[in-house]
Amino acid sequence: MTETADAAEPLSDLSRLCIHTITTKPWPIEEAIEKYAAAGVAGITVWRDALKDRDAADIGETIRNTGLKTVSLCRGGFFPARTERERRFAIDDNRLAIEQAASIGAPLVVLVCGAAPGQSLEVSRGQILDGIAAVLPDAEAAGVKLAIEPLHPMYAAERSAINTMAQANAACEALNHPLVGIAVDVYHVWWDDQLETQVRRAADRDRLFAFHVCDWLSPTTDLLNDRGLMGEGVIDLPRLRRLVESAGFRGFHEVEIFSERWWAMDQDHFLKQIAAAYLRHC
Amino acid sequence: MTETADAAEPLSDLSRLCIHTITTKPWPIEEAIEKYAAAGVAGITVWRDALKDRDAADIGETIRNTGLKTVSLCRGGFFPARTERERRFAIDDNRLAIEQAASIGAPLVVLVCGAAPGQSLEVSRGQILDGIAAVLPDAEAAGVKLAIEPLHPMYAAERSAINTMAQANAACEALNHPLVGIAVDVYHVWWDDQLETQVRRAADRDRLFAFHVCDWLSPTTDLLNDRGLMGEGVIDLPRLRRLVESAGFRGFHEVEIFSERWWAMDQDHFLKQIAAAYLRHC
Numbered sequence: 175m176t177e178t179a180d181a182a183e184p185l186s187d188l189s190r191l192c193i194h195t196i197t198t199k200p201w202p203i204e205e206a207i208e209k210y211a212a213a214g215v216a217g218i219t220v221w222r223d224a225l226k227d228r229d230a231a232d233i234g235e236t237i238r239n240t241g242l243k244t245v246s247l248c249r250g251g252f253f254p255a256r257t258e259r260e261r262r263f264a265i266d267d268n269r270l271a272i273e274q275a276a277s278i279g280a281p282l283v284v285l286v287c288g289a290a291p292g293q294s295l296e297v298s299r300g301q302i303l304d305g306i307a308a309v310l311p312d313a314e315a316a317g318v319k320l321a322i323e324p325l326h327p328m329y330a331a332e333r334s335a336i337n338t339m340a341q342a343n344a345a346c347e348a349l350n351h352p353l354v355g356i357a358v359d360v361y362h363v364w365w366d367d368q369l370e371t372q373v374r375r376a377a378d379r380d381r382l383f384a385f386h387v388c389d390w391l392s393p394t395t396d397l398l399n400d401r402g403l404m405g406e407g408v409i410d411l412p413r414l415r416r417l418v419e420s421a422g423f424r425g426f427h428e429v430e431i432f433s434e435r436w437w438a439m440d441q442d443h444f445l446k447q448i449a450a451a452y453l454r455h456c
Numbered sequence: 457m458t459e460t461a462d463a464a465e466p467l468s469d470l471s472r473l474c475i476h477t478i479t480t481k482p483w484p485i486e487e488a489i490e491k492y493a494a495a496g497v498a499g500i501t502v503w504r505d506a507l508k509d510r511d512a513a514d515i516g517e518t519i520r521n522t523g524l525k526t527v528s529l530c531r532g533g534f535f536p537a538r539t540e541r542e543r544r545f546a547i548d549d550n551r552l553a554i555e556q557a558a559s560i561g562a563p564l565v566v567l568v569c570g571a572a573p574g575q576s577l578e579v580s581r582g583q584i585l586d587g588i589a590a591v592l593p594d595a596e597a598a599g600v601k602l603a604i605e606p607l608h609p610m611y612a613a614e615r616s617a618i619n620t621m622a623q624a625n626a627a628c629e630a631l632n633h634p635l636v637g638i639a640v641d642v643y644h645v646w647w648d649d650q651l652e653t654q655v656r657r658a659a660d661r662d663r664l665f666a667f668h669v670c671d672w673l674s675p676t677t678d679l680l681n682d683r684g685l686m687g688e689g690v691i692d693l694p695r696l697r698r699l700v701e702s703a704g705f706r707g708f709h710e711v712e713i714f715s716e717r718w719w720a721m722d723q724d725h726f727l728k729q730i731a732a733a734y735l736r737h738c
Binding site: 190 | 646
């Protein structure tokens with residue numbers, strides 16, 4: 175599906191490849207760190223569930239000792255709620271996420287912003303802005319950035335009221351803070367005909383903080399856990415990589431795949447497939 | 457979820473209620489016609505699968521004899537394809553759909569426009585325009601209107617490259633023909649923050665041809681067949697009805713629900729639930 179005129183320069187090594195721990199969910203984080211590093215992967219994004227029963231600072235040190243770079247912590251967010259009490263709880267949880275990010279040495283927390291079923295998306299978007307504003311002093315104190323990740327419209331009911339790059343840009347502009355930017359995940363935005371304009375709008379204000387890759391399978395059989403490995407689906411990944419890179423993005427290419435199918439396979443085999451698919455299809 | 461300021465006038469009867477035959481899929485069309493009419497439903501939208509092994513003109517006469525109004529035929533479209541041969545086949549199939557619509561007395565064919573996995577959405581959108589243009593003489597000859605239905609972005613890979621009201625409006629404007637308009641289905645567009653602007657853009661050019669209702673369940677467990685009955689989900693239906701009606705729409709409110717859950721139930725019970733939910737939640 176690569177259109178030559180739009181293609182980015184081919185990738186020749188793994189020096190910008192990062193993997194999200196959720197991608198290889200069956201591995202405990204210690205094994206993920208060891209295996210990623212041994213495979214020549216350059217970066218790791220740590221999901222908070224992988225830190226359960228661990229000391230975050232210890233995990234950070236383990237990561238640094240392998241030479242891997244900690245790219246981000248996933249995830250904060252989920253600010254909207256019907257009650258004040260729940261919204262305060264969400265803010266406290268985001269403060270904890272920022273602390274955890276600082277402890278493991280992650281410069282960035284990715285925000286899945288949240289939505290509350292039965293509450294209008296407009297109200298939820300207001301609560302998202304309020305929530306981020308409430309934790310910004312913590313982010314400043316920790317020196318940790320926050321990336322709003324626009325989520326596919328199929329997650330609007332309960333996962334995020336921010337569903338397009340245009341809405342993510344509007345949120346960033348409302349907050350207008352150098353620590354607040356955007357995580358672009360191809361899975362969520364590949365269909366959007368405003369993508370190019372909106373990526374440039376974000377880049378022009380130095381707000382392109384992260385770039386996540388995977389693929390959209392056709393057909394997709396599950397709303398959550400049927401993502402494809404790069405090249406298995408319909409997304410024109412070279413075009414999207416060129417889009418963010420021509421706008422100035424120089425960060426990692428983060429592989430974030432939720433897939434019951436891949437999780438059921440041997441994860442060593444999967445890791446080899448990730449590296450090969452990355453070089454071939456991104 | 458109704459916000460009073462945005463609410464439409466409450467519905468007091470079934471005089472604008474239309475049901476899609478697919479909604480009560482277990483019923484043969486003859487039974488659907490009889491049961492809808494007996495329940496006081498005013499209109500019926502006929503799905504083409506329901507016409508299998510029937511004479512379309514006979515079905516049209518049966519519908520008229522009950523006093524039901526035939527609102528539309530579902531569905532044409534699926535124009536994009538990788539080969540010229542497949543695209544020609546799609547055009548022929550749409551000619552057949554227009555003929556069937558004329559035979560049953562439906563003034564409108566709803567178009568699920570199509571997409572071709574592995575082909576860019578831009579190319580597919582061009583093929584959609586070409587396909588509609590190719591069948592417009594047939595639509596003119598038959599006096600049948602064509603409604604582009606923007607489909608939720610989760611269907612972009614294989615069902616429609618037209619995923620927003622803005623794209624549907626752009627397609628209508630490119631074709632610029634009085635027989636080409638838009639079918640607004642709340643399931644596909646409820647999340648879109650451009651909806652109000654885009655509904656007005658369509659209405660200002662007399663292009664609001666149809667209005668489909670159901671609900672978005674939270675959580676949704678299947679991408680295709682887990683739609684909710686009105687009131688079961690998160691969509692603010694009175695707000696959306698008011699939006700189209702304040703823009704001038706005076707057509708039917710068409711209940712189109714694909715649901716394995718409801719299809720597994722007694723359909724007489726379901727029909728009662730539809731009428732009650734319509735009066736209460738639309």
